[in-house]
Amino acid sequence: MKKSDCFFPSCKKTGGKALLLLLMMWVLPGIASVVAQEKIDINIKNGALTDVFKAVQNQTEYRFMYSTEDVKSYQGITMEMKGASLKDVMGTALAKTDLEWHIENQIVFIKKKADKAESVKQIRITGCVTDVNNNPIPGVTVLLEGTSMGAATDANGEYVLTLPEQKSIVLIYSFVGMVSERVVYSGQTKINVILKEDVKTMEEVVVTGYQTMRKSDVVGSMTTVKASDVMMPAYSSIDQMLQGRVAGMMVMNTSSRVGTSPKIRIRGTSTILGNQDPLWVVDGVIQPDPLQLDQNDIMVDDLKNILGNQISWLNPADIETITVLKDASATAIYGSKAANGVIVITTKRGQVDRMTVNYNGTFSFRARPSYGMFNLMNSKERIQFSREAYKAGAIYSSTPLASMNTYEGVMRMYYEKQITKDEAELAIQRLEKTNTDWFKLLTRNSFSQNHNLSMSGGSQKMTYSVSLGFSDQAGVELNNDAKNLSGRLNIGVQLHPKVHADVSLVGTIDKTWGYAAGVDPMTYAKETSRSMLAYDEKGDYYFQERMSSYSLNNTGMILGYNILNEMDHSYSKNKSSRLNATLNLSWEIIPGLKYEFVGGVNNNERLSESYAGEQTYYVANKYRGYDYGTEEYGSTAYKAAMLPFGGELYNGSSDVLAWNIQNKVSFQRVFKEDHRINVLVGTEVSSTATKDRSQTIFGYVAERGEQVVQPTPIKDIVPTGNQGIEPWGILSKLYSGEGWTRTTMTSNQFSVFATLAYSYKDRYVLNASVRNDASNRFGQDQNKRFDPTYSFGLSWNIAREPWAEFMSDILNQFTLRASYGIQGNTVASISPELILTMGSVKPYYGEYMAKISRLPNPHLSWERTKTWNFGLDVQLLQWITMNLEYYTKRSNNIINQPIALEFGREGMEVNGGRIINSGVEYSLNITPIRTKDWAWTIGLNSSKNWNEAKSEASSNVSIRNYLEGANDRVLKKGYAVSSFWSFAYRELNPENGQPEFNLIYERDAAGNVIVNEETGKPILRDVNDLTEVLVYSGKTEPDFTGGLVTRLRWKGLTLGANFSLLLGAKKRLPNPYPANGNIPLSNVNLSKELKNRWQKPGDELKTDIPGVYTSRVPKTITLQDGSAFDPYYMWGVSDLRVVSASFLRCQQLSLTWNIDGAWCARWGIKSLSLNATMNNVFVIADKKFDGFDPELGDSVQPKIYSFGVNIGF
Structure with missing residues (x-):
């Protein structure tokens, strides 16, 4: 497959997004110019000199230092200036005084002019201020005690202080969040100071999406991690980096291909038919669900794996923090969308500082798989x-x-x-x-790269942050690639001393390449016999013979297949472009009372294609019946072909326009030093409009200018036998409307919400929240219109009690928490309204046809989850923190219930399913070593979840559903949602080596099958429940997760390691035999375990692998529900083939070198760091997987080697 060199989609559809990226680069110089050319307005009448200083401080980034004694006599000053420079303002203000001024590090120093008659001796003091890790601290204030005279440290933590000689000099070193140091001057010319963190004053804050709160005022269960702490340079999406990082959050990889997204569950599965993924919130704006495809179209099989999720567009380098909200107290404010948990992302903002420029580049190498990794035959x-x-x-x-x-x-x-x-x-x-090496032919050692360039800075009036990112990811499978181009602009403006505006624009373009129907390089490499040729002796493709299954030609035509040819002439690709715009406007009405407006618009466009050309086996077998170019015009096979020329092209597109408006009023106040209150009330209006379109084009020829060749008209088709054809041949899909679809869906919601946080003496905290949602997705019953979610919680910090002060040096925090609340979940695909699918004319009746898709249900409401949460937070010695949680969640779900057939459907969705999740979570963070040169941190987390259904779905559930663990149909009381069952393997028949099973037939005391004397057939056991003929095998999803993160630093070198642990899941090993029990096809490769199969009587004593099927009479076993299975299929889905999918994975090893600042300064740069990482280092799992990854089951996660550089200017 050839990919276009042009990365950008067509200008008509997405030119505006590409233009946004260029606009950011154009706007940036203007921003810097505005910052550099600040203008000052002065309007003071009969004021003091200090009023001039305050006016300058309010309009610029400058601060003033002076002695009160020196300036207090200058009163009655009148000044009026417009757009003046600092130099002009200061010259005018000090013109008639004996004062002079100068600037050091944006600090304006005011002092008396030196008396020419008297020379006062000056003292010069220099030094450096660092933290306990020897990191320089810029911006530290160094003051002469009792005065405003002093200096501030620069970016390297260094300062220079000049003072008049005095009898007593005491210096005060202070910085926000640090314990101030008082140093008595005793003649030193250099004073170096180390500042320590002030744990009591450093109040950590958390972002819930709707508000920012002091962490000590939050009762709910939430975990915040910095993006810099979870960063894995080789990956392009933040969700891939979160496995094992948050207790209670399970992240499961679903594919090794680039462009795919993992599956995430927070505190278990709480819904059956609804979306089980958590809600993603970026900068306060809820992200819409990912785009959908027609799941019934075979041409989209690979496309649906590369669409990504709600935050695939977000550049990880732009992220500041990730906060996971887990219980009802933390998530109830999100109403009917919160039952699966909420992940809140905050992006980076500009800071009041000089302009900084940062470049980060990562170059990665993925190693291809080889046969040595698997237990496959040569x-x-x-x-x-x-x-x-x-x-x-x-x-x-x-x-x-x-x-x-x-x-x-x-x-x-x-x-x-x-x-x-x-x-x-x-x-x-x-x-x-x-010995064809299919892995060498179909996979590669791939190279990937990520580049990010950011620029930020600003003043008191305005801050800015701009970033550009480019990612080029190449998978180990040929033709699997993903590219991403992103741009982001954030501007914060202080419109008024009490009004602040924050504007954010994000534009992204993604392009991902995959495979068309029937093409899977990794699977082909594993499952194709190595005795098969890829090339002939001339170096041309060797085409393997396959029997044609084309329905209109029964002459036994032989077709040729070569996967390399399929890949040359077929593909799937997905283009997505997104534009996000967010406005945050805040107004401090009075101290403590603030109004905030948040508005967000999200426009997402997707263009998807899946193409199989006329040269492919797929088209030959489905529409033609002979190989490309082998039949002449007018031949028998040619006349029977529906599509003699051209291939099949699937086109899909989606447009999603989502907007969200929030109006919030918050009140924060401390009363009498002991009572602190934080109240938030607000409204939210949101709408998501989705338009999906798809069509299939037959006869498409990409190589000839994208022409479309007409399929064979129905009157000209001549089948080779008596088989019938559809009335319109290949065009029947088009004429019946099945070849194209158009779906429009709008979801509107209006919400009101309120939260309360009250703290007394920082010991006792009360939280409460309530929210009510009105939506067109709910039923029309009055009791469904007002059905709010709510929560309340209490916490008690025992360490703050007066009687616990004797332990204050050891016990810094000991907080007990408890909360209760209601979480909600809306099943977006289900509506309370009657939904019809409109069809074309039915020829038999001569009337338009419509099909019932959904029956009306005015009683339908969103799913509700009642949650209790209990927590304990402990901090010891300021370097050990522990957290322990217990929770229980009771969910009322929507399930499918059977109905009478006269309604036109077999079932309909109703409220009635019940699921319980309960669990415990534990996290521990310690810093056993923390010195100037050495630091060692360890982070541990683990969680255990118990999931159980408390009701059963009454839908018709078959034995096959139980075997497959069909979660949308199987809800079994007393079992987890992801449960599955297996046949009970008994033994191999000693006569023919075929498998036999327990629980199916009636047996006598000796274990022999009882046979009906009249029919001669075995008698089936009489059971009330189909699971009585099966055995419970476990859950497909793990119930225990854990993670370990450790960092060891020595001076500028840091060694890191990440581990993840998932326990409790079960998987089936692949069945080496076909489902019908016949010998595997000759072109299929096999597992070496078949070398140990049964071959002669007596082998059943040393093996449990059946022998090859030699009976001339087809044999199937008919079961209690009327279904019939081949015993070789039953053996493949028996308990014998179930293995533990638990594993321990070393996700990453990393080594980072932060270059010494003095060396960087010599080269004119601010900072420089180099890093080397290795991902997917090793995995420890059941040996029965024979090299396959336990998460993926039938594939492997490639090892990734990366090198990165980070430069700051």
Whole structure:
């Protein structure tokens, strides 16, 4: 497949997004110019000199230092100036005084002019201020005690202080969040000071999305991590970096391909039919659900894996923090969307500082898989299996094709006397030595790169932050690539001393490439026999023979297949462009009372394509019946072809326009030093409009200027047999309306909410919140219109009690928390209204046709989850923090219930399912070493979840549903939602090596099957529940998660390691036999475990792997629900094939070198760091996976080696 060199989509659709990125670069110089050219307005009448200083401070980034004694006599000053510079203002203000001024590090120093007659001796003091880790602290204030005279440290923590000689000099070193130091001057010329953190005054804050609060005032369960602490340079999306980082949050990888997203669950699964993913909030704005595709169209099989999720567009380098909200007290304010938890992301903002520029680049290498990683047969072993099976009389699903490329094909040619015995032996010897390396042909050692350039700074009046990011990710499979271009602009403006505006614009363009229907390079490499050729002796593609299944040609045509040819002439790709705009306007009405407006607009456009060209086996087998270019015009096969020329193109597009408006009023006040109150009330209006369109084009030829060739008209199609054809042939999909779809859905919601946080003496805290949602997605019953979510919680910090002060040096925090509340979840795909799918004219009736998609249900409401949460927070010695939580969640779910067939459907959605989640969570963070040169931090977290259904869905559930663990249909009382069942393996039949099973038939005391004397058939057990013929095998999702993060620093070198642990999940091993029990096809590779299969009586004592199927009579087992299965399929889904999917993964090893600041200064840069990382270092799991990753089951996570550089200017 050839990919276009043009990264940007067409200008008509997404040119505005691309233009946004260029606009950011154009705007930036203007921002810097505004900052550099601040103008000052002065309007003072009969004021003091200090009023001039205050006016300048309010309009600029400058601060003033002076002695009160020096300036207090200058009163009655009148000044009026417009757009003046600082130099002009100060010159005018001090013109008639004996004062002079100068600037150091944006601090204006005012002092008396030196008396020329008297020379006062000056003292010069220099030094450096650092923290306990020897990191310089810029902006530290150094003052002469009792005066405003002093200096401030620069970016390197250094200062220079000049003072008049005095009898007593005491210096005060102060900085926000640090304990001030008082140093008595005793003649030193250099004074270095170390400041320590002030734990009592450093009040940590948390962001809930709707508000920012002191952490000590929050009762709910939430965890905040810095993006810099979880960063994995090789990945392009933040969700991929969160595995094992937050207690109670389970992150499961679903694919090794680039562009895919993991599955995330917070505190278990609380819904059956609804979206089980958490709610994502970015800078206070809820992100809409990911775009959907037609799940029934085979052409989108790979496309649906590369669409991403709600935050795939967000550049991880732009993220400041990630906060995970877990219980009802933390999430109830999000109403009917919060039952699955909420993940709140805050992005970076500009700071009041000089302009800084930062570049970060990462270059990654992914290692391709190899056969040495898996327990697969080589050519010789595969041919030996075929030889043994052939001699044993194995049953084939169809007569092997006469071919020199397979053992069976060679033997057929020999027995049909097409070749001699010597020729057959030579051909088989060649097959044994072929050993095609499919991994080498279909995968690669790939190279990826990420680049991020950011610029930020500002003044008291305005701050800015601009970033550009580019990511080019190459997967290990050929043609699997993902590219992302992002730009972000944030401007904060102080419009008035009490009014602040914050504007954010984000534009992204994503492009991901995958595969068309039937093309899966990794699976093909694993499952294709190594005796098969990829190229012939001339170096051309070798096409494997496959029997055609084209319905209009029954002459037994042979088709050629080569996966490299399929990849050359087919593809799937997805383009997404997104524009996010957010405005945050705050107005401090009076001290403590603030109004805030938040408005966000999100526009997302997706263009998806999946194409299979006329040269592919897919098109030949489905629409033509012969290989490309092998039949002449007018031949019998040509006349039977529906699509003699051209291929199939699927086009899908989606437009999502979502907007959100919040109006909030908050009140914060401290009364009498002991009572602190924080109240927030607000309204929220949101709307999401989605337009999905798709169409399938037949006869599309990409190579000929994207032409479309007309399919064969119905009157010209001549089938080779008597088989019937649809009235319109290939065009039936188009004429019946099935070849294209158009879906429009709008979801509107209006909400009111309020929160309260009250703290007494920082010991006792009360939280409460309430929210009510009105939506067009709910039923029309009066009791559904007002059905609010709410929560309340209490906490008690025992360490703040007076009687606990004797432990204050050891026990810094000991807080007990308890909360209760209601969380909600809306099933977006379900509506209370009657929904019809409009069709075209039905020929039989000559009338338009409509199909019932959804029956009306005016009683339908959103799903509710009642949550209790109990927590304990402990801090010891200021370097040990612990957290312990227990929770229980009771959910009322929407389920599918059967209804009478006269309603036109088998079932409808109703409220009635009940699920309980309960669990414990634990986290520990310690810093056992923290000195100037050494620091060691360790972070541990773990969680255990118990998930149980308390009701059963009454839908018709089959044995196959139980075997597959179909979560949308199986809700079994007393079992977890992700439960599955298996057949109970008994033994291998000693006569033929076929598997036998327990629990299905009636047996006598000796264990023999009881046979009906009249019919001669085994008697099935009489059961009340289908699971009585199966055995419970466990859950597909883990119930225990854990993580370990450790960092060891020595001077500028930091060594880090990340580990994740998932326990409790079960998976089935792949079945080496086909589901029908026949011998595997000759072109299929096999697991080496089949070398240990049953081959003769007595082998059943040393193996549990069945022998090859040799019975000439097809054998199936009919079960209690009327379904029938082959015993070889049953063996593959028996308890014997179930293994533990628990694993411990070393996610990352990293080494970072922060270059010494003095060296950087010599090169004119602010900072420089280099890092080397390795991802997916190793995984410890059940050996039965034979090299496959326990998360993925049938694939592997490639090792990734990365090198990165970070430069600050």
